[in-house]
Amino acid sequence: MSVATAAGTFGVGVVFGLALAAPPGPMNAVIAEESVLRGWVAGFTAGLGAMTADLVFFALSLAGVVAFLQGAETVRAAMVGVGGLLMLYFAVGAARDARADFLSDDAGPDADDADARGFTKAFVLALTNPYQIIFWLTVGVGLLEPGTVDVLSYLPAVGEGLAGALVVRTGSPALLAGLFGGIVVWITGFPATLVSVGRRVDAFAPAAAVASALVLAGFGLTFCWTAARTLAGL
DSSP, rough: OHHHHHHHHHHHHHHHHHHHHOOOSSSHHHHHHHHHHHHHHHHHHHHHHHHHHHHHHHHHHHTTTTHHTTTTTHHHHHHHHHHHHHHHHHHHHHHHHHHHHHOOOOSSSSSHHHHHHHHHHHHHHTTTTTHHHHIIIIIIITTTEEEEEGGGGSTTTTTHHHHHHSSEEOOOOOHHOOOOOOOHHHHHHHHHHHHHHHHHHHTTTHHHHHHHHHHHHHHHHHHHHHHHHHHHHH
């Protein structure tokens, strides 16, 4: 592969990573909560926790463990259920944080402890996040093998209309490097944007924390219901 081709593939990987990381969901809800209540470093650290889970899934893909999960429906359903329960637990925490922020101007817990908590919360939640599990069971595994991937088709809402617009060959280290590069761009820029807005709008931080709690609760209930139905039907 030429340098120009590798650079182009890397750029496509960045687009792919942004497309995967940007849509609203439980991980961005955690990143948003940490960012608006504790600052950019906390939000970025939470994003690193989610990305670290992706690296774990990538390593498991190389070891063949992720492929094994494709035939283990009970295990996958249990993971979805655990993820749903964790989301509900973190939703309660986000609601409490929002209430505390409404009632007090206190800076909150020690910064180092808060950052570590955000990383751990996002990492544990991401390991049981059905979206990330499904991605690595399907598309993620395919990225490791020679073939093609329709990058823009995975965009939410508009993906169907953009199918076929950007198809790239898989099996290239440049594509995988770009994918994780795109995630880094998102977890850097998204918290920075939220912090910037929060500095201009006093009520933004608690409102964003409430929204994060609602998102986590909604996804948590959905995933618990999905897991229960799947396990009941086995």
